[in-house]
Amino acid sequence: xxxxxxxxxxxTSAKIACVTGGWKIVRETSVSTSGFPNSGDLAxxxxxxxxxxxxxxxAERIGIGVAGDIxxxxxxxxxxxxLGWKNVPLKKLxxxxxxCPIFVENDANAAGWGVYKTQAPKNISNxxxxxxxxxxxxxxxxxxxxxxxxxxxxxEIGHMNIAEKGPLCNCGNRGCLETYVGxxxxxKKVRSGxxxxxxxxxxxxxxxxxxxxxxxxxxxxxxxxxRYSQSIWEGVGHALGLAIGDLVYILNPQMIFFTGGxxxxxxxxxxxxxxxxxxxxxxxxxxxVSIKVAREASHIGVLGAALL
Amino acid sequence: xxxxxxxxxxxTSAKIACVTGGWKIVRETSVSTSGFPNSGDLAxxxxxxxxxxxxxxxAERIGIGVAGDIxxxxxxxxxxxxLGWKNVPLKKLxxxxxxCPIFVENDANAAGWGVYKTQAPKNISNxxxxxxxxxxxxxxxxxxxxxxxxxxxxxEIGHMNIAEKGPLCNCGNRGCLETYVGxxxxxKKVRSGxxxxxxxxxxxxxxxxxxxxxxxxxxxxxxxxxRYSQSIWEGVGHALGLAIGDLVYILNPQMIFFTGGxxxxxxxxxxxxxxxxxxxxxxxxxxxVSIKVAREASHIGVLGAALL
Numbered sequence: 001x002x003x004x005x006x007x008x009x010x011x012t013s014a015k016i017a018c019v020t021g022g023w024k025i026v027r028e029t030s031v032s033t034s035g036f037p038n039s040g041d042l043a044x045x046x047x048x049x050x051x052x053x054x055x056x057x058x059a060e061r062i063g064i065g066v067a068g069d070i071x072x073x074x075x076x077x078x079x080x081x082x083l084g085w086k087n088v089p090l091k092k093l094x095x096x097x098x099x100c101p102i103f104v105e106n107d108a109n110a111a112g113w114g115v116y117k118t119q120a121p122k123n124i125s126n127x128x129x130x131x132x133x134x135x136x137x138x139x140x141x142x143x144x145x146x147x148x149x150x151x152x153x154x155x156e157i158g159h160m161n162i163a164e165k166g167p168l169c170n171c172g173n174r175g176c177l178e179t180y181v182g183x184x185x186x187x188k189k190v191r192s193g194x195x196x197x198x199x200x201x202x203x204x205x206x207x208x209x210x211x212x213x214x215x216x217x218x219x220x221x222x223x224x225x226x227r228y229s230q231s232i233w234e235g236v237g238h239a240l241g242l243a244i245g246d247l248v249y250i251l252n253p254q255m256i257f258f259t260g261g262x263x264x265x266x267x268x269x270x271x272x273x274x275x276x277x278x279x280x281x282x283x284x285x286x287x288x289v290s291i292k293v294a295r296e297a298s299h300i301g302v303l304g305a306a307l308l
Numbered sequence: 309x310x311x312x313x314x315x316x317x318x319x320t321s322a323k324i325a326c327v328t329g330g331w332k333i334v335r336e337t338s339v340s341t342s343g344f345p346n347s348g349d350l351a352x353x354x355x356x357x358x359x360x361x362x363x364x365x366x367a368e369r370i371g372i373g374v375a376g377d378i379x380x381x382x383x384x385x386x387x388x389x390x391l392g393w394k395n396v397p398l399k400k401l402x403x404x405x406x407x408c409p410i411f412v413e414n415d416a417n418a419a420g421w422g423v424y425k426t427q428a429p430k431n432i433s434n435x436x437x438x439x440x441x442x443x444x445x446x447x448x449x450x451x452x453x454x455x456x457x458x459x460x461x462x463x464e465i466g467h468m469n470i471a472e473k474g475p476l477c478n479c480g481n482r483g484c485l486e487t488y489v490g491x492x493x494x495x496k497k498v499r500s501g502x503x504x505x506x507x508x509x510x511x512x513x514x515x516x517x518x519x520x521x522x523x524x525x526x527x528x529x530x531x532x533x534x535r536y537s538q539s540i541w542e543g544v545g546h547a548l549g550l551a552i553g554d555l556v557y558i559l560n561p562q563m564i565f566f567t568g569g570x571x572x573x574x575x576x577x578x579x580x581x582x583x584x585x586x587x588x589x590x591x592x593x594x595x596x597v598s599i600k601v602a603r604e605a606s607h608i609g610v611l612g613a614a615l616l
Contacts, residue, residue: 069592078592126458140558142450149560150434153593156557161550164471171589242469246554249464250448252457281479284377284386285461 002060005050006306008107009033009066011082014046017299018053019306023118025299029053039077039088047097062094063103063308065110065301067135072152075104081170103308105146107131107301108155112139113146114304115257115294126253129294130157130240133260135170136178139304140251146308158182160243180239183215183262190218190232200228219265233268240269241276244291248277252285259294266293310368313358314614316415317341317374319390322354325607326361327614331426333607337361347385347396355405370402371411371616373418373609375443380460383412411616413454415439415609416463420447421454422612423565423602434561437602438465438548441568443478444486447612448559466490468551488547491523491570498526498540508536527573541576548577549584552599556585560593567602574601 003018003026012034018027031049036042050059068080075091077083091102105113112129116139120127125144131137136158140147148154158178159171166175167185179185191213194206201221205212222229244256263269270291280286294300311326311334320342326335339357344350358367376388383399385391399410413421420437424447428435433452439445444466448455455462466486467479474483475493487493499521502514509529513520530537552564571577578599588594602608 069590138558142455143453145451147450147559149593150562150596151560151592153590153596154558154560156560156590156593159557159589160554162469164550169589173587173589242472246468247558249467250446250462250555250558251455252459252462252464254458279481281467281477281481282377282461282464284459285457285464288458288461 001057003054003057004306005054005059005062006110006302006304006308007046007050007062007064008110008301008305009046009064009083010107011067014042014049015302016046016049016053017302017306018057019303023303023307025303027053028302033083037084039083039085039090040093043090043093044097047094051097059098059100061101061103062098063105063110063305064090064094065105065107065305065308066090067107067137070104070106070152072103072105072109072148075102077104105305105308106137106139106152106155107305108137109139109146109148110304110308111137111259111301112141112155112257112304114300114307115139115259116141117307118300118303119257119294120255124254126251127255127257128155128157128247128251128253129257129259130263131260132181132258132262134183136181142251157243157247160246162239162242177239177243181236181262186215186218186232186236186262187213190229193228198228201226202229215262215265219268222265222268230268233265234272236262236265237269237272238276241273244273245277245280245286248285248289249280249282253289256289256291257294258292259300263293309365311362311365312614313362313367313370314418314610314612314616315354315358315370315372316418316609316613317354317372317391318415319375322350322357323610324354324357324361325610325614326365327611331611331615333611335361336610341391345392347391347393347398348401351398351401352405355402359405367406367408369409369411370406371413371418371613372398372402373413373415373613373616374398375415375445378412378414378460380411380413380417380456383410385412411613413613413616414445414447414460414463415613416445417447417454417456418612418616419445419567419609420449420463420612422608422615423447423567424449424454425615426608426611427565427602428563432562434559435563435565436463436465436555436559436561437565437567438571439568440489440566440570442491444489450559465551465555468554470547470550485547485551489544489570494523494526494540494544494570495521498537501536506536509534510537523570523573527576530573530576538576541573542580544570544573545577545580546584549581552581553585553588553594556593556597557588557590561597564597564599565602566600567608571601
């Protein structure tokens, strides 16, 4: 049989999956990617894993989602800080091992495409998928197609400006959306708050082992009524509300999906988000958008890559 | 002969033009629109003016650009603060007088389309046209088509968030791009500065008649070396740089055009704008965009309407 193959290529691992025409994942595998400074070696290692997974079956097409600045036309990674790569002709490297069509795309675009294809109602054609995880990325679907822009760089919403003099971002600028929403920023903020001695049910855990303070725990504490943890998610929702206000004014989408680990806080974020969003003066585009947490966040990247 | 007819319908006047298949304006007229609380009366008045202008010729199609929240599918003005109208079925009102196809569109969308069709190079398909005037609006062209979004509200870039606690905007929110760039906001800021006694070559004019302080004069003073006036345009450029940074990250356009009165300050804005824009960390989308002041700003609204 022939299958679509999806690869979600990240800084620590590459998730790989076989996907049917009916968009079902039938086989999965993964490869560790840390310690592969040579991109050709990693491409060979992943290709072997794909062939192992396929057995007697064949790849109909291969889609690869990669965190970084990607040129989807040429299939080149311009720069991927997570992989430590620059100007890697990824498509060519995989063509050494496979004869089928190969597509390379930014990972947030791939995840966005996966959510759109598998979770958006049929009559919906303008959608933004925001990946809220370690980083914050976006996939934009306009008129039913993945929108890439002039150089495949569209949807870089994690670095929208929230406050010019806000916290320092990994990108080098200040006050990007990611500094209010990204996992490591949240953890740092909470640990610093707990270290200063704020009142919180997380204090016991923090004193025992600060490394155990994760977004998952902060969400749990908030759900159990911890005011400090709730205020953290209110900050996340408010920043998202400001950014989404701009996105709604600019793109007037029908739906926005959240995916990624931070999105699992769900209602803790959505409440304050909508309070901020409703402060926008023009109601038509605000009322037109629905905002949801996407299902199956853990597989959406590799599924989206397979559907590219 | 048959002509395309364009109408740029604003709060003080409606500009009307006959346009050839070669996108040339061959006849023009205008109608005062203030004091027409009844939309049917104004539509009749404009229709008579069009028939006068056409003489023995005929309208092939009529396009109308209107400031406000427009439903282009139904040809309805949802709300136009400038005209003081709500839920006006403009297309229907004009269909009483004409048999040809009639298109109603937000005025910034119409102007954007006009600039795109007449001034963008042929191979360019992703363009943002920003109207910088009394208000700040945008027309977005993606993949060679005017992008409207779910409810025709896309491109409302004048109310993007620049600073959450910034100046109060006409829309009711604070810190919108328009409060840093819109003509009345600039004038108010400069008059207040001059009133406080800042050192500026505009002081003589201000003491004689504060009402004569216009964006045109502020630009003139800046060009002649007035530091205070230059700092005003630096503020405009910086705010535009922040907003355009977001637009470039989100949409990765090939070109951005400015039109409208404020855009005529040209290099006074573009210098500081690029300084702010170049601070963005991801260079690929920033290097991919070119930013220009559009030609023939005074006719682009009515021309764009005719080409809808």
